[in-house]
Amino acid sequence: MQLLNFAGNAIPINLLLFGLAAGVVWRAGTRLTHYADQIATRTGIGRAVIGLVLLGGITSLPEMAVAVFAALSGAPAMAVNNLVGGIAMQKAILAGADGFIGKEALTVIVASPGLLLQAVFAILLLVLVAMAMVAGDTTIAGVGLWAWLILAAYGFSVWTIAAAEKRPAWAVLRDGKPVLPAPSAPGPDPASTASLPRLAMGTGVAAVLIFIAGYFLSTIADVLAGQTGLGRNLVGAILLALATSLPELSTVTAALRLRQYEMAIADIQGTSMFNLVLIALIDALYAGPAVLGIVGNFTLLATLLCILMGTIYLIGLIERSNRTIARFGVDSIVILLCYIGGLYLLFQLR
Numbered sequence: 592m593q594l595l596n597f598a599g600n601a602i603p604i605n606l607l608l609f610g611l612a613a614g615v616v617w618r619a620g621t622r623l624t625h626y627a628d629q630i631a632t633r634t635g636i637g638r639a640v641i642g643l644v645l646l647g648g649i650t651s652l653p654e655m656a657v658a659v660f661a662a663l664s665g666a667p668a669m670a671v672n673n674l675v676g677g678i679a680m681q682k683a684i685l686a687g688a689d690g691f692i693g694k695e696a697l698t699v700i701v702a703s704p705g706l707l708l709q710a711v712f713a714i715l716l717l718v719l720v721a722m723a724m725v726a727g728d729t730t731i732a733g734v735g736l737w738a739w740l741i742l743a744a745y746g747f748s749v750w751t752i753a754a755a756e757k758r759p760a761w762a763v764l765r766d767g768k769p770v771l772p773a774p775s776a777p778g779p780d781p782a783s784t785a786s787l788p789r790l791a792m793g794t795g796v797a798a799v800l801i802f803i804a805g806y807f808l809s810t811i812a813d814v815l816a817g818q819t820g821l822g823r824n825l826v827g828a829i830l831l832a833l834a835t836s837l838p839e840l841s842t843v844t845a846a847l848r849l850r851q852y853e854m855a856i857a858d859i860q861g862t863s864m865f866n867l868v869l870i871a872l873i874d875a876l877y878a879g880p881a882v883l884g885i886v887g888n889f890t891l892l893a894t895l896l897c898i899l900m901g902t903i904y905l906i907g908l909i910e911r912s913n914r915t916i917a918r919f920g921v922d923s924i925v926i927l928l929c930y931i932g933g934l935y936l937l938f939q940l941r
Contacts, residue, residue: 597810597811597814598814598817598818600814602815602818602819605811605814605815605818606815608807608811609808609811609812609815609834612804612805612807612808612811613804613808613834613837615800615803615804616653616800616801616804616805616808616837616838616841617837617840617841618800618841619796619797619800619801619804619838619841620650620797620801620837620838620839620840620841620842620845621841621842621844621845622793622797623646623649623650623794623797623798623801623838623842623845624646624841624842624845624846624849624851624854624858625845625849626790626793626794626797627641627645627646627794627842627854628641628846628849628851628854629785629790630645630787630790630791630794631854633787633790634787640705640752640753640756640857641854641857644749644861645794646842646854646857646858646861646862647857647858647860647861647862647863647864647865648861648865649794649797649798649801649838650801650838650839650842650858650862651862651865651866651869652798652801652802652805652838653801653802653804653805653806653808653809653834653835653837653838654673654674654677654805654835654862654866654869655802655869655872656802656805656806656809656835657670657673657805657806657809657835658670658673658674658869658872658873658876659872659876660806660809660810661673661873662872662873662876662877662882663876663877665877665878665879667873667874667877667879667882667885668882668885668886668887668890670869670873670882671870671873671882671883671886671890672832672886672889672890672893673809673832673835674866674867674869674870675720675866675890675893675894675897676829676832676893677832677835677836677862677866678717678862678863678866678867678897679832679893679896679897679900679930679933680829680832680833680836680930681836681839681859681862681863682859682863682897682900682901682904682926682930683900683926683927683930684836684839684840684843684859685697685843685855685856685859685904685923686919686922686923686924686926686927686930687923687927688843688844688847688855689918689919689920689923690917690918690919690923691847691918692847692852693918694915694918695913695915695920696907696912696913696914696915696919696920696921696922696923697852697856697920697923698904698907698908698911698920698922698923699911699912699913699920700852701852701853701856701908703756703853704755704756704761705752705755705756705853705857706853706856706857706860706908707905707908707909708748708751708752708755709748709752709856709857709860709861709864710860710901710904710905710908711905712744712745712748712751712752712864713860713863713864713901714898714901714902714905715744715748716741716744716745716748716863716864716867717863717867717894717897717898717901718898719737719740719741719744719867720737720741720867720870720883720894721891721894721895721898722737723735723737723738723881723883723884724883724884724886724890724891724894725891727884728880728881728882728883728884729881729884730874730880730881733874733875734871734874734875734881735870735871735874735881735882735883735884736881737881737883738870738871738874738881738883739871741867741868741870741871742868742871745864745865745867745868748864801838805834805835805837805838808834808835808837809834809835811834812833812834829934829937839858839859839862842855842858843855843858843859846858863897863901870882870883888940889937889940889941892933892936892937892940893933893937896929896930896933896936896937899929899933900926900929900930900933903922903925903926903929904922904926906922907920907922907923910922
């Protein structure tokens with residue numbers, strides 16, 4: 592179900608088209624972060640919630656495009672591998688960004704109850720996915736039972752996180768004083784003078800651009816995978832995950848430049864959670880059995896890798912140790928090492 596046939600192009604041409612689509616995603620994702628920052632300011636909604644729902648949902652649009660394309664093409668396992676591989680890659684992106692924000696570890700700078708809840712719920716959803724792979728799945732109304740449970744858990748998590756942002760039950764102290772969110776970086780921003788309707792329109796335009804460019808990224812990446820001889824499992828977990836993670840890379844970079852560290856983390860956690868909701872979409876579009884019941888050890892290992900990386904993040908947010916090496920928090924370094932090790936194991940299972 593490709594709108595254009597990229598298979599007839601030479602590899603250099605496809606690489607050029609891939610780069611052009613990536614540039615569109617990068618630009619749209621950067622503007623999206625500015626719009627989200629202003630929407631959070633104007634509406635009074637917490638930046639953690641904005642990052643979870645707005646940024647997390649919109650930056651998952653490329654994954655949605657891949658899910659639709661793969662499910663209708665009879666390759667649901669590749670779609671799930673892309674979703675899970677994207678989660679691992681996005682956590683690695685955030686860990687890599689830690690080295691460029693200053694002398695303190697990223698998990699020390701933020702102090703939001705909502706972020707802790709996001710980390711917990713992200714792990715919870717991944718555990719449900721892993722349980723489905725081990726126990727097997729059955730369909731109800733065309734969607735897997737475990738996918739229904741994931742949808743319900745996601746809805747409950749968003750409600751719980753939003754409530755926690757409005758009524759924080761605790762606060763992080765440093766030298767006896769509450770740690771406050773960092774102020775936005777100074778400098779001119781056209782979004783700061785735009786009206787709320789215009790911000791909403793700009794957000795919608797950015798979302799459309801990300802979806803369209805994300806579709807081209809995913810289809811070109813799939814063609815490149817065939818041209819280079821890589822397997823579909825590895826393609827979904829790494830190459831497609833890289834392509835569909837470009838919106839997160841651009842939004843996280845922009846959020847860090849704005850010093851909106853909570854929004855950067857919330858975007859990654861929100862995308863991780865929303866990605867798993869898309870499993871229900873894959874089930875609904877795929878003509879075969881529930882997808883979580885047919886994927887193999889490759890996908891299970893990728894899911895366990897995501898749980899491991901998410902747990903390390905959670906430990907860093909709770910422990911709040913400011914140990915750094917070469918400007919990277921120790922927790923971020925451990926996450927990057929786990930990701931590299933996980934890629935090696937996945938390569939062996941491809």
